[in-house]
Structures are given as structure tokens and as C-alpha cells.
Amino acid sequence: MISNEIQFHAPGSLAEALDLLASEGEDLTVLSGGMSLLPMMNLGIVRPSKVLSLNRVSELGHVTERDGQIVIGAMVRHQRVATDPLIQRHAPLLAAARVVGDVQVRNRGTIGGSVAHADPSADYLPALAAAGGSITLSSARGERTLSPDEFFIDLMFTSREPEEIVSAVTVPKLPDGWRSAYQRLARVEGSFAIVNAAAVLAGDRSVATVALGGVGPRAVAVDATEQLSDGVDEQALARVGEAVYEAARDATGDLMSDATYRREMAVVFAKRALRQAAGLADARVGSGPAGPGAGSGPAGQDSSNAEARS
């Protein structure tokens, strides 16, 4: 059993949750799916005295289309992100969720929790950066919407104030003719990515972006429009690779992979994502069957959505 006493709150509405945060925000630890928080509590790394569970706040569990954007409530679980028709059709990069963790983790973990936790290797982070997504924070005083650059500050550190919660993640609908792809490098399925890459490519290549995770405290987006303006070939991709290597200069090493390895893999996976978004074959990457848990294999998992909007 967790060693410290916990005062547990599970309000049934967003208004109640925000009122509680307004009065006791400093002391409250917000719990959504708990896929990162509970392990930390079990290990005693985090010892919250008061827990606010959002699991009864049904208002945060919706996926809607609004003003050309797909709005995903913070409590939408990964499994739903991976399979929701609106998200699959209009925000295919976020269906990257199908490689988050494993079946049980996807059944419980939430997009809002993952974003709020701000692990730099999380699957959504480069996807949000590449897709031009935004994060909505709510408090009793109102709400504000931030770009990933404004929201993510440093390793597991965001601009969320104690009286706020992440209430939604929003991404613009991918325009017709645009394609996107997501690639990740991990030792085994279910583990956090060492490096991950999300690419968005306009049909006429007027926009070409690739965002990388795992190469610094937050995702970095690289604008590859200039390099790819004449077409996506290996020479052009090599030039994008140089920009990616430079953009990944803040990479730090850990037990699994040192900084240089991460930078070099960022180049490899950025190219793979761009090739895939461009519809080019990459012999090392299979196109796994659609659906949660599907992919080409444990290493270099393929979460292409290139076919979704051809």
C-alpha cells in the first residue's frame, strides 16, 4: 500500500473539480489515467497528500469537431484516440496513440494526462508539434489555449498553474491532400520511445514539417519546406537530416542511448517519417495493419497514416 495518507477527491463535474483546484490547487495532485502517477506513488517517488481524480468528469471525455479543428477532451483514453473515426480521419498523427504503452495502458491512460506529464519521449509530443496542435488549460477563472512551445517548458515541466488542469488537446484538421506519418524507435513494445518523429507534408510541399521527440527536454519542430520544395528524394532528405541533427543538439544521453546516438537516430527517423508521408517505400518499414497494437514490430514501430488522406 502507498505509504502516505491520501485525501481523495473525485468530483463529478468540471466545475466542481475547478472549484477544488481554486481553493486547494497547491496541495492537489491531479490524477487522470494514472499510468505514470500511480507507478511513481507505488514507488514512493511522488507522495501526494491530496489527489484529485478526473475519472468522473465526463465532460472531459468527448471528441468533437469545432471550427476546422478536432478537440479531444483530456480524459479521452489512448485506445479511443487510436480508434475514434473523427481523429483517424482528420488528425491521423494523433492516432500515433496506437503505439502508446500496451493494451492495458491504452485502455486507461489519457491524452490529457500524457500531455500534462510532459515526458519528452511521449508519443503525442512530436505529433502535436508537427500538426500545429494546441493545449487548453482550464481553471475557475476561465480557460487559455497554448501552443506546444508555450505549454511545454522543460523536462516534465509545463506552464500549467496549480489551479489549472489540461482540459483539451486540439489539432487542426489535416487539409485534403496532406499526408502525415509517425515513426518511433524503442527497444521493446510498450517502452517509451528513444527517439520519435512526426511528419506533415502538404500535397504541393508548400508545407513540410518534421518534429522530433527524445532529443531534448521537449519536442523540436524542423521546417523542411525549403529543402523539400523540389521534391522528396534522398539528396533533399540528406539536407533535412543535417537540419534535424542541428535541431537535436540539446539531446542528452541516458543508460539506454547516448546523446550522439539520439541525434543520429533522430536523423534516421525524421527521414523515415518524411519518406512515408511522401508515399515513398522504405524497405525497413512495413505498413502494419490498422488498429491498436498493430505495427511493424518492436523496433522502429510504424504508425503511418499516410493512406488516410491520399
Next chain:
Amino acid sequence: MKTTIHVRVNGTDQQVEIDTRMIVADMLRERLRLTGVHIGCATGNCGACTVFLDGVTVKSCCVLAADVDGAEITTVEALSSGPDDLHPIQQAFVDNQGLQCGFCTPGMILSTKALLESNPNPTEDEIRHGIAGNLCRCTGYHFIVKSIQAAAERLNGSAATD
């Protein structure tokens, strides 16, 4: 902090006294004596504590008991009344040596159940993805996959004759 929750476990409504510090796995083991729920890591990695929570599999070490008030839980105990009444998935694991030490088995069985309910004819690849959240420290995956294939055949066969 002590509190009382109401849960429906394996088809029976239960009123359970819990501490707000308690995880679902501990509640099931210590309060309800459902010791088929195994705790291997308590960090959401090994999957030995897998249970169905409101119809989907979760790792019960990573859910607070206080957070499941009103929920419905199914553990491996619901699958069988005893050794002479094994569920087809359990029988397939026995027949194919899908277990060695047995510690991961309850989680493997429930993940198999979830997989076969959504995908009655999984490929080997789909099976391996389906049990990616369950670790076998004996590394007996080969026979576990074989057991799941046998379970699928058995369940499909019985469905056809029903």
C-alpha cells in the same frame, strides 16, 4: 483515510472498506481474497495484476481503489469454478504448456480473453501485440502464443457448434 466503496466483482455486488491509499490489486487480494490477481512490479510493466475494469483490461496496480466506486471488475476467478471446470483459454494453456512458474498466467489469460473477444482469429503478430503488456519472467512466450492459438481454435469451434 478510510472509506467505503461499492463494486461489482465477478458478478457479485460488494461493499468494501478501503483505505484511500489502496490500489485495486490490493483491494482485490486483501479485502476480497481474490489472490489470482498477482502483483509483480506495481509499476504497470508486468501485467500480472491485469483485470477487467468496466469491460476493458487494465493493470490493477495502477488504479486507486477509491477511483473504482461503482465499477464492475472481473478477475481470473470468474472464469472457472475449479480444476474440473477450466475455461477453454485456461485449458488451452494447460494443454500447450503455456505456463511454467504460473505467476504471469492470470494476466496472460485475461489479456487473451480481451484479445479473442475483439479479434477471434488473431495472427501470431496480433497475438504478440495483444500480450505485449504481460511479461513472462520464465520467457515462455513461444508456448503462450501456441496456447492462445489453440484457445482461439477451441473457442471458434465451440461457437460454430453452439
